Amino acid sequence: MERVIIHVDMDYFYAAIEEREDPTLKGKAVVVCMYSNRGESGGAVSTSNYIARDAGIRSAMPCKLAKSKKPDAVFLPVRKAFYEEVSASVMEILRSNADSEEAFEKISIDEAFLEITESCNCDYDLAKEIGLRIKEEVKSQERITCSVGIGPNKLIAKMASSFRKPDGITVIRPEETEDFLKPMPVKKLWGIGKVTEDKLAEMGITTVEELAAFDVMELISVFGKNKGMWLKGAASGQDDSPVKERTASDQIGRMASLKNDSRNENMIFSLLDELMDDVIGKVKKRKVSFRSVTVTVIFSNFKTSTKSKTFNHAVSDREILTENAVELMKQFLEESTINFRRIGVRVGNLQESTGQKSLFDF
């Protein structure tokens, strides 16, 4: 069954929202940062606008480095909760343009897939009109731009949207997918990151064309069955995955840096306490209970380590979270000698909490 899928990607979302909220930012480089709580510019870049990108600023780059590249850029702290609100409005617009309420899939705060197979009757010219209409609606209602990709499946739509940015639209018809993908570096394939890119490079594969031509069995021998087969299919533009509403996330976590690298228990446990407050807050808000607790420590040498504990029953008590997270954290302190840099706490195996499950249920 032929499908027509649209992928919408908001342009430099966080920075775009900040620009919208403060018109004096217009024309300036805007860098939205995730600050650690250690001094002036400790932290990493979340998003930046295109003026900043032109200066070489990238996501995940240390803010300090960004600042050295563009001293006159405006650096702002992330306001995630606010962006979530804007996201919700945008998503509503997008959803209203899908074939049906269900033919919609939000994949992150600023991206979504919509199936429009029926709305456009498999006509790609009509599909493009729908894409343009979406861009127009988002721009007029939210004063923000987005880039749109249209293709026969999610993979192609996703890659099409990143082909022309910002404020672009790219239509890839089924018969065009091969030529569209061929020349791309494998890194551009949705799902291939730095690690896979490097592994492929070792095998002499750098373009999608090379990957598509590569022997599946050999890919499987290196990447395992699942990923090996996926790589082969993706490189040839195949993707059968349906557009459908994502189930709510299965985990809720928080992580933050200590003021200094340290093994000071007061410092560690008071930060852990704050993080647990946030986590339990989100748990309550979503009215879920959890069945596992994970504590993460990132040491001063950047090695990451986790410990987790799973229960027989789902719970939602702060006390149980505290008890377990503290216990796991104590184990870390006992086992290690290196200073801690960041710590995190996460609850998982979430489920709808039916009633007010408490200790009585055991």
Place this chain on the structure above:
DNA sequence: TCTCCAAATATACT
């Protein structure tokens, strides 16, 4: 030896 699943690590993305 198989299967389940908890634990831990790897990876991706912004």
Place this chain on the structure above:
DNA sequence: TCAAGTATATTTGGAGA
């Protein structure tokens, strides 16, 4: 040098059948 945060996917490894 500098180096955040959130979430999912994959691998590992132990226990019971």
